[in-house]
Amino acid sequence: MRRTLRDELAESTPHGGLYLRRLIRAQLSLSLVALVAFGGIVGALPLALLLLPGLEDVAVLGIPLPIVIIAWPPFLLFIAIAAIYARRAAALEESFRDLVEPPR
Amino acid sequence: MIALGAILAVTGATIGLGLYGVRLARTTSDLFVASRAITPWWNAAAISGEYLSAASFLGIAGLQMKLGSVALWLPLGFTAGYLALLLFVAAPLRRFGAYTISDFAEARLGSPRLRVLAAWVVLGIAGFYLVPQLKGAGLTLGEVTGAPYWVGVVAVGAVVALNVAAGGMRGITYVQAFQYWTKTFAIALPACLLLIHLGGLPERAAMFGRELPRAPASGLVVELAEPQRVTFPAATDYAVNGTPARASEGEERTLPSGEIALPGRAVVPVADGIDAQRGEDWARPVDDSGPTSLVFVYSLLLATFLGTMGLPHILVRFYTNPDGPAARRTTVRVLGLLAMFYAFPVVYGALGRVLVPELYLTGATDSVVLRLPEAAWPGLGGELLGALVAAGAFAAFMSTASGLMVSVAGTISFDLWRRGAAPVDVRRRRFRLSALAGMLAPVVLALVARGLDISVLVGWAFALAASTFCPLLLLGIWWERLTARGAAAGLMAGAVAATGAIFAGLAIDDTHPTIDALLTQPAVISVPLSFAVMVLVSLRTGVGRPAADAELLALHAPEGLGLDEPVAGQRAPA
Numbered sequence: 001m002r003r004t005l006r007d008e009l010a011e012s013t014p015h016g017g018l019y020l021r022r023l024i025r026a027q028l029s030l031s032l033v034a035l036v037a038f039g040g041i042v043g044a045l046p047l048a049l050l051l052l053p054g055l056e057d058v059a060v061l062g063i064p065l066p067i068v069i070i071a072w073p074p075f076l077l078f079i080a081i082a083a084i085y086a087r088r089a090a091a092l093e094e095s096f097r098d099l100v101e102p103p104r
Numbered sequence: 105m106i107a108l109g110a111i112l113a114v115t116g117a118t119i120g121l122g123l124y125g126v127r128l129a130r131t132t133s134d135l136f137v138a139s140r141a142i143t144p145w146w147n148a149a150a151i152s153g154e155y156l157s158a159a160s161f162l163g164i165a166g167l168q169m170k171l172g173s174v175a176l177w178l179p180l181g182f183t184a185g186y187l188a189l190l191l192f193v194a195a196p197l198r199r200f201g202a203y204t205i206s207d208f209a210e211a212r213l214g215s216p217r218l219r220v221l222a223a224w225v226v227l228g229i230a231g232f233y234l235v236p237q238l239k240g241a242g243l244t245l246g247e248v249t250g251a252p253y254w255v256g257v258v259a260v261g262a263v264v265a266l267n268v269a270a271g272g273m274r275g276i277t278y279v280q281a282f283q284y285w286t287k288t289f290a291i292a293l294p295a296c297l298l299l300i301h302l303g304g305l306p307e308r309a310a311m312f313g314r315e316l317p318r319a320p321a322s323g324l325v326v327e328l329a330e331p332q333r334v335t336f337p338a339a340t341d342y343a344v345n346g347t348p349a350r351a352s353e354g355e356e357r358t359l360p361s362g363e364i365a366l367p368g369r370a371v372v373p374v375a376d377g378i379d380a381q382r383g384e385d386w387a388r389p390v391d392d393s394g395p396t397s398l399v400f401v402y403s404l405l406l407a408t409f410l411g412t413m414g415l416p417h418i419l420v421r422f423y424t425n426p427d428g429p430a431a432r433r434t435t436v437r438v439l440g441l442l443a444m445f446y447a448f449p450v451v452y453g454a455l456g457r458v459l460v461p462e463l464y465l466t467g468a469t470d471s472v473v474l475r476l477p478e479a480a481w482p483g484l485g486g487e488l489l490g491a492l493v494a495a496g497a498f499a500a501f502m503s504t505a506s507g508l509m510v511s512v513a514g515t516i517s518f519d520l521w522r523r524g525a526a527p528v529d530v531r532r533r534r535f536r537l538s539a540l541a542g543m544l545a546p547v548v549l550a551l552v553a554r555g556l557d558i559s560v561l562v563g564w565a566f567a568l569a570a571s572t573f574c575p576l577l578l579l580g581i582w583w584e585r586l587t588a589r590g591a592a593a594g595l596m597a598g599a600v601a602a603t604g605a606i607f608a609g610l611a612i613d614d615t616h617p618t619i620d621a622l623l624t625q626p627a628v629i630s631v632p633l634s635f636a637v638m639v640l641v642s643l644r645t646g647v648g649r650p651a652a653d654a655e656l657l658a659l660h661a662p663e664g665l666g667l668d669e670p671v672a673g674q675r676a677p678a
Binding site: 006009010012017020021023024027028031032034035036040042043046047049050054058059061062063064067070071072074075076078079081082083085086089093094097100101104 | 173176177180183184186187188190191192195279304305308312384387388389390391392398401403405428429430433435436439440442443447450582651653654655657660661662664665668
């Protein structure tokens, strides 16, 4: 009798381990992409604000732009990255599930 | 008196709901099975409720008033921490079935000794985090009733310890969710009303322009309880207990206790440890050097981004999610709820500069959130809003301190007390004794640490968590070659580097500004160090180890395949 992928995973065979590690790598790459998107924007903020002192002279509703930039918009960015990531991660799991139990 | 009533009401509601909730859960069904039915929104509100502490409620605005807009990086980092948790930890850890880091350490790496080491680190982080909660309590009770500082510290310490020992606040989701909405309402309503009342931002010159903080046109009278060393940023007339005096620009003096009076529009002298800043300097979120330097900002962001996942009371809450994807959905909602709360502290920090400049003189900037409503509306309206804010602040200390105490008591009674099987009633007695004993050290430290800013104290807890548990979790989940020895070496290296820097920073004063910044916020060095030690020691000690397939499977295999039997999680959290 041919062993299913689920058996191989449950018994930790080399073949099962290969599939498992492929899933882990895919999940990790997705997380790292999201991290780079987040880190690229938020990580650049302190340096950008330091290098662009002209922003201080711009006011939005009477508040200097640097304060406006760090006080509110990044939170919306976090939520957006988080929501997109959560959907993609679930989709990766879904395709792994299909691999182990092919849909009939 | 209204405020005291509001505080007592919130405290009573918390204790009552907690005890009632435990009884309800015991009589209906098992607490944790019952919790599984909770929707992601309830869970998210509960997580946010436990997370928003004195540092968020009082500390951000206080530090913002004192140091300037550099404090605005704090809420950003506090929230981003949940993004890191979402990307790397939430779903795998939920699947693994570990809900304390000690559980995770032992189950993933198979080392009971690592569990004990992790338990000590839990106590260190929880201690750093409990002290500012108690400081906030002492401050708030003092503001509201005029009681001495130690009264609030001891009272809240005792209430929380007894409550946890009695079995209340056992991770009851609905209580924590109630705390979240209390806090958000308490900080949002006065902030919105203030902006409407003032018709926008008053006196922009003092906030963002070339002005130093000044007394209002009608003059300023401040009661000093004890003598205060101050610097006069400008030549100023003033009076001490009715005796006129004059200080020249830049002069340092020790003001005696009693009534200090400043004439209208006088530049306010600043307490020792505060720099008088013009609005435009105060408004700048990052600077070339000094306490707002780039190094400090990045180190702070790193500590908060990576430290959140290592706070002892945070991961436990994720256990009430039914599975990995639900843990992710919950975390996305947490980000939304935190964003909603963190939109408001900035209003208090900025308006405080204009409306309660006397806090620069007394040095008590941490109480700006509590003071602002009554400063804006003398009379009943201000008193009512002040009571609301004080109640919100108490909700913040109670929820965070209780969550931490549950972790501390569980850690002492289960991980550090004599191991091995014990009857339920023995374990329960140990848990209670641990809760009472575990509160002693934080109370003593809080009495000593009165002069330190709440946000600075909390920053240390984050730095320690980021330098120890963050590498353990990230490498443990994503890198199969991590060994118990590597993890232990990394934990110790990170803990020693972070606490060593913090205590050195307390002992040493006025070295190079960059070194000062690193000693205050060491994460940018201690986190990479801990990662490096874990990886290098693991590579040296891990030769010839069998692969960790079973653990990887439990962490990463999707649900519903019959593969996701949890490895850890044999014990219910205390």
